[in-house]
Amino acid sequence: xxxxxxxPADGRGIRFAAPGGEWDFWPYxxxxxxxxxxxxxxxxxxxxxxxxxxxxQRPGPGFVAALFGAMLAGATPAPIAPPAVFQDPGRYREHYxxxxxxxxxxxxxxxxxxxxxxxxxxxxxxxxxLGDLLAGRPSVRRxxxxxGREPYGGRGPxxxxxxxxxSSGRARGVRVPYRALxxxxxxxxxxxxxxxxxxxxxxxxxxxxxxxxxxxICPVARQSDLWxxxxxxxxxxxxxxxxxxxxxxxxxxxxxGFGLAHIARKVPPAALAGLDFRDWRAAIIGAExxxxxxxxxFAALLAPHGFxxxxxxxxxxxxEATLAVTGLPLxxxxxxxxxxxxxxxxGSPVRLGPEGVPVMGCGRPLGxxxxxxxxxxxxxxGGTVGEIVVRGPSVAxxxxxxxGGSTRFDGDALLTGDAGFLLEDRLYVLGRxxxxxxxxxxxxxxxxxxxxxxxxxxxxxxxxxxLGHRRAEPTVLLVLDRPRPGWPGLAREVLRRRTEGARVVxxxxxxxxxxxxxxxxxxxxxxxxxxxxxxxxxxxxGRGERDGEDRTGEEVAG
Numbered sequence: 371x372x373x374x375x376x377x378p379a380d381g382r383g384i385r386f387a388a389p390g391g392e393w394d395f396w397p398y399x400x401x402x403x404x405x406x407x408x409x410x411x412x413x414x415x416x417x418x419x420x421x422x423x424x425x426x427q428r429p430g431p432g433f434v435a436a437l438f439g440a441m442l443a444g445a446t447p448a449p450i451a452p453p454a455v456f457q458d459p460g461r462y463r464e465h466y467x468x469x470x471x472x473x474x475x476x477x478x479x480x481x482x483x484x485x486x487x488x489x490x491x492x493x494x495x496x497x498x499x500l501g502d503l504l505a506g507r508p509s510v511r512r513x514x515x516x517x518g519r520e521p522y523g524g525r526g527p528x529x530x531x532x533x534x535x536x537s538s539g540r541a542r543g544v545r546v547p548y549r550a551l552x553x554x555x556x557x558x559x560x561x562x563x564x565x566x567x568x569x570x571x572x573x574x575x576x577x578x579x580x581x582x583x584x585x586x587i588c589p590v591a592r593q594s595d596l597w598x599x600x601x602x603x604x605x606x607x608x609x610x611x612x613x614x615x616x617x618x619x620x621x622x623x624x625x626x627g628f629g630l631a632h633i634a635r636k637v638p639p640a641a642l643a644g645l646d647f648r649d650w651r652a653a654i655i656g657a658e659x660x661x662x663x664x665x666x667x668f669a670a671l672l673a674p675h676g677f678x679x680x681x682x683x684x685x686x687x688x689x690e691a692t693l694a695v696t697g698l699p700l701x702x703x704x705x706x707x708x709x710x711x712x713x714x715x716x717g718s719p720v721r722l723g724p725e726g727v728p729v730m731g732c733g734r735p736l737g738x739x740x741x742x743x744x745x746x747x748x749x750x751x752g753g754t755v756g757e758i759v760v761r762g763p764s765v766a767x768x769x770x771x772x773x774g775g776s777t778r779f780d781g782d783a784l785l786t787g788d789a790g791f792l793l794e795d796r797l798y799v800l801g802r803x804x805x806x807x808x809x810x811x812x813x814x815x816x817x818x819x820x821x822x823x824x825x826x827x828x829x830x831x832x833x834x835x836x837l838g839h840r841r842a843e844p845t846v847l848l849v850l851d852r853p854r855p856g857w858p859g860l861a862r863e864v865l866r867r868r869t870e871g872a873r874v875v876x877x878x879x880x881x882x883x884x885x886x887x888x889x890x891x892x893x894x895x896x897x898x899x900x901x902x903x904x905x906x907x908x909x910x911x912g913r914g915e916r917d918g919e920d921r922t923g924e925e926v927a928g
Contacts, residue, residue, distance in 0.1 A: 371438075371439060371443060371548065371551060371552060371555070371587065371592060371639040371669065372438065372442055374398060374402065374590060374591065374593050375402045375405055375406065375442060375590075375789070378398035378399040378401070378593070379396075379398050379593040379839050380397060380398070380399055381397065382397065382398055382566070382593055382594065382595050383395060383397035383398045383400070383401060383596075383597065384396050384401065384431070384434065384589075384590075384595075384596045384597075384598055385595070385596065385597045386429065386430055386431065386522060386598050386599075386654075387545065387603050387610075388598035388601065388605070391610065393538050393748070394431075395593065396431045396434075396785060396919050397592055397658075397767060398590075398599060400431075400436060401431060401434055403437070403443060403693075404431060404435040404439075405434070405435045405438045405439045406439070406442065406506050406635070407439070407444040408435045408436055408439025408440070408442075408443075408500070408503065409439040409440075409442035410503065411439075411444060411503040411505065411506065411510070411685055412439065412440060412477070412508055412898075414441040414865045415477060415498075415503060415510045415511055415512055416476075416511055416512035417440075417443055417445050417476050417477055417512055418445075418446070418476070418512075418720070419443075419444030419445065419527050420444070420446070420476070421445045421446070421475070421476035421512070421527075422445065422446045422448050422473045422474060422475040422476060422531055423436075423445045423446070423447055423448065423476060423477050423479060424447075424448045424449075424450055424470060424473055424475040424477070424478040424479070425437060425440070425447055425448065425449045425450065425782070426450045426451075426466075426478060426480040426481075426484060426488060426497065426877065427452065427479065427480060427481055427500065428600070429576050429600055430512070430685075432481070432500045433449075433576060434497060434586070434590070435486035435500075435692065436479050436500060437449065437586075437587075438590070440725055441527075441529060444849065445476070446527050446528060446529050446530065446531050446558065446660045446828050447486060447531070448469075448473045448475060448530070448531035448533070448543065449467065449532065449533075449576065449578065449582060450534070450577060450790075451468075451575060451577040451578075452480070452481075452484055453487060453682055454888065456476065457512075460534045460881075461882065463491050463868065464913060466491045466492065466762050467491050467542065467837065468489065468541070468738075469517075469533055469541060470491075470492040470495055471492070471545070471771050471808055472533075472543045473531055473756075473770060474770075476494055476512045477495075477498060477510070477512060478495050478496070478498065479498060479499075479500050479503060480495040480497040480500070481499060481500065481762055482499045482501065483713070484497065484792060485497050485499060486497075489861055493833065495565050498510040500764070502915055503746075507879075509872075516734075517670050518718070523537075527600075528545050528547050528548070528700065528767070529545040529546050529547060529548040529550070529551040529552075530544075530547055530690050531543050531545060531550060531770055532544050532546055532582065532583075533577060533578055533689070534578065534688075534689045536692070539671050539915050541598055541884070542770075542771075543769060543770035543771065544689045544690050544766045544768075544769060544777075545589075545766055545768055545769065545770055546692050546767070546768040547766070547767050548768055549763060550692045550763060550764050550765060550767070551583070551587070551672045551692055552761035553692075553762075553764045554691070554692035554694055554736075554737070554764040555583065555588055555591055555611065556582075556737070556738040557694060557737035557738075557764065558584065558588050558694050558736065559588065559591075559592065559905050560736075560737075561697050561699070561700075561736050562622060562652050562700065562718045563642075563696070563700060564588070564589075564592055564594070564622065565592070566593050566594055567590050567594070568592070568594055568621050568622055568651070569594055569595040569596070569597070569618070569619055569620045569621055570588075570594055570595070570596045570597070570621075570623060570636065571596070571597040571598075571599075571611060571614035571615060571618075571620035571622075571623050572585035572586070572596070572597070572599075572609050572623055572624065572625075573599050573600070573601055573603065573604030573625070574601070574624065574625060574631070575601055575617065576598075577684050578689060578716055579687065579688070579689045579692075579693045580624055580625075580626075580656065580687070580693065580772070581624075582698055582872070583692065583693040584624045584654065584693055584694070585598075585623070586598075587603040589622075594622075594666070595619075597614045597618060597620055597629075599611060599685065601633070602692055604629075604632075605632070608632060608633045608636050609637050609641050610646075610822065610920070612633065612637065612642070612645060613631075614891070615645075615647055615649075615650045616644075616645025616646050616650075616675065616894070617644075617645060617646075617817075618648050619649065620650070621650060621651045621652070622651060622652050623654070624653070624654035624655070624656070624685075624893040625654075625655060625657075626655070626656065626657040626658050626887065627655055627657075627658055627659070627660050627661055627664050627665075628658065629655075629833075630655065630664045630665065630667070630668040630682075630832070631661070631667070631668075631830075633668060634667040634668050634671050636781070638669065639674070640669060640676050642671070642893070644673070644677060645675050645705040647672050647675050647677035647780070648677075648678075648904050650677055650678075650681050651681055652681055652700065652701070653681055653682050653683065654683050654685045654697065655682060655683065655684055655685065656684065656685040656686060656687055656732070656890075657687075657889060658817075658887075659800075659801055659817040659821075660684050660730040660732070660799075661730075661821065662706045662728050662730055663695075664704070664785055665679075665682055665684075665704060665837075667728075668682070669682060678699050679704075679733045680700075680702065680703045682859065683697055683698045683700070683704070684697075684698050684704050684730050684731060684733060685697040685698065685732055685733055685798050686707075686732035686758075686790075686797055686904070686911045688788075689766070689767050689782055689857045690765070690779070690784050690786070690823070691738065691764050691765055691766065691786075692764045692765075692766060693798075694733050694736050694763075694764070695735065695736065695738060695740060695760055696733045696734055696735050696736060696740060696796075696797045697729065697732070697733040697734070697736050698732070698733035698734075699733065699734065699781060700736075704730065705731055706728045706729060706730040706731065707719070707722050707726075707728070707729055707731070707793070707798065708722055708723060708724060708725070708726030708727065708728055708729075709722060709726045709727050709729050710723045710725070710726040710727075711905040713874070716744065716745055716756050716757070716789060717744055717750070717755065717756065718754065718755050719753055719754050720754065720755060720791050720793070721785070721895045722752050723784055723812045723846075727818060729794055729799075729800065729825065730798070730799070731793075731796040731798055732796070732797045732798065732799055733796060733797065734795050734796055735782070735795075735797075736764075736796070737762060737763065737764060738760050738761060738762030738764050738765070739740075739760070739761045739762050740758065740760055740797055741758075741759045741761075741792075741794055742754060742755075742756040742757065742759065742791060743757050743759050743785075743789065743856055744756050744757075745757075748821050749848065750796075752791070752793060752794075753791060753792070753793055754791060755789060755790070755791050755800065756790075757785060757787065757788065757789060758786045758788045758790045758793070758797070759783050759784065759785055760783070760784040760786060761783050761784070761807050764781075765779075765782070765783075765786075768884075773807070777911055781855075787800055787817075788800075788801065789801055789802070789806060791900060796925070797836050800814040800815060801816065801817045801818070802815075802816075802891075805817065805835075805836070805837065805891050806837060807837035807838065807839075807844055807846070807872070809844050809870075809871045809872045813870075814834060814837065814846070814868065814869055815837075815892055816834075816835035816837055816889075817835075818868075819835040819846070819864075819865060819868060819869070820833055820834065820835050821850070822864055823860075823861060823864055824870060826860055826864050828857050828860065828861065830852045830919050831849065831887075832850060832852065832853070832881075833849070833850055833851070833861075833881075834848075834849045834881045834889035834891065834894060835847065835848050835849075835852075835889075835891070836849070836889075836891040836892070836894045836895040836898070837872075837895075838895050840873070841896075843873050844871065844872040844873070845872060845873045845875060846869045846872050846873070846874050847873075847875050847877065847894065847895060847898050847903075848865060848875070848876045848878075849875070849877045849878075849879050849889075849903065850877070850878050850879075850880055851878075851879070851880055851881045852875065852878070852880075853878050858876045858878070861876045862874055868884070872915055875898070875905060876905065877898065877903040877905055879894075879897075879906075881894070881902050882894070
């Protein structure tokens with residue numbers, strides 16, 4: 371991970387998006403020099419091997435140098451997303467304070483304008499601007515609350531303390547040792563046939579797994595050229611991101627599925643004139659349930675300009691496995707199967723049919739072993755639905771603090787809390803086990819309900835489902851963010867068809883989301899149980915109205 375600092379490649383580096391369509395180029399020798407300066411500054415500040423250093427910085431050369439500089443100093447970097455433009459201040463206060471309490475950092479590095487905002491949120495750990503650290507100012511010192519303590523867990527330094535996105539509860543700190551990070555990066559490099567001369571472009575947040583490891587650490591470790599733009603720039607101008615491939619020569623990238631949908635919705639075919647995508651080799655798509663229609667629309671938009679649909683690579687991963695678990699091999703071509711709803715319950719053999727729900731294959735294992743287990747923990751054969759289990763060198767060492775949640779470590783096994791099945795060694799992911807509910811013998815998943823509402827006319831970023839039992843009664847909660855007239859009635863109509871035998875509740879409330887845009891379903895469910903959500907007015911079912919407002923920025927800006 372750190373070899374590039376000693377032998378930085380001249381002529382290649384990272385280009386950070388700048389105003390006016392320009393790029394700020396930082397060659398690797400310049401980044402390596404800044405990284406060494408950060409490591410020296412941390413040592414002067416009293417940071418010791420095994421200490422945690424939280425990084426609350428926007429994407430840029432300072433973040434890159436702080437990340438690798440902490441590793442070089444023997445510390446464990448813990449990136450935390452800074453306050454975003456769209457974030458509720460009260461929610462961010464709770465989020466930040468919880469992460470700092472979990473990490474117990476020796477130091478929090480940030481930017482000058484964020485110091486007044488972050489200081490009151492965790493008074494025991496005052497933040498310090500990176501510039502003060504580099505200047506050796508005496509105000510930057512190891513946190514007094516860390517003095518005399520052993521590193522968290524009494525451990526030596528890990529490569530990372532990376533926080534989960536928090537889709538199934540409060541974000542958790544995952545301890546990623548060097549052996550796991552190196553194994554996962556090596557598996558990704560081998561999967562994509564990645565060489566130093568394969569440029570990368572990314573708009574993902576750099577504060578956890580897909581953006582941090584897949585689109586920052588992987589290219590830096592290979593010393594590949596990288597074009598890096600913030601999520602809000604991608605939201606405003608996705609054509610600039612496409613130009614990285616069609617004009618500037620980028621070949622590799624990764625993003626959640628809603629990124630494909632955003633491009634297909636916002637970029638008209640005429641805007642692609644002059645772009646050539648023939649060298650675009652791989653776009654890894656993961657982080658959420660995958661929609662075959664979004665794949666088709668994206669591929670159809672770019673195909674006239676040389677884009678090969680085989681470059682779209684569905685994948686599955688999670689922070690507890692460092693990042694990547696499975697991925698579709700290059701040049702194989704993505705496919706989906708149609709699973710009959712009656713065969714989606716855990717322990718059920720998968721039955722396929724033309725009227726079934728489309729489920730995309732997420733490829734084959736990448737340097738790890740992937741299995742499926744029954745509810746009692748016993749392994750079950752391929753073609754049967756169960757919990758996805760991962761073993762291998764990329765699996766992390768556990769959590770910095772033991773949290774609740776459905777994902778957990780059991781010896782050398784990572785019990786993901788995700789439902790899925792294997793067919794011909796290819797993994798198919800159905801969704802979070804905690805986000806599903808068995809109703810009259812059949813399994814219903816929140817993501818499927820949201821997708822059906824989206825097809826019926828309710829924008830995907832304005833709806834979230836949560837499922838569970840209330841007073842021993844199976845209940846489906848659907849939350850609409852600022853619903854238009856007709857949406858509540860339409861939602862009730864659609865859900866009653868899909869969830870017969872369960873009580874349906876439609877609420878109107880803001881939808882809390884993780885830093886990667888996923889609904890915080892458990893937070894919504896607990897708010898519902900405590901009476902904190904108001905039920906939407908009953909009305910006649912009507913066709914949901916699609917408004918012109920686009921809030922994708924809220925989903926990705928973290």
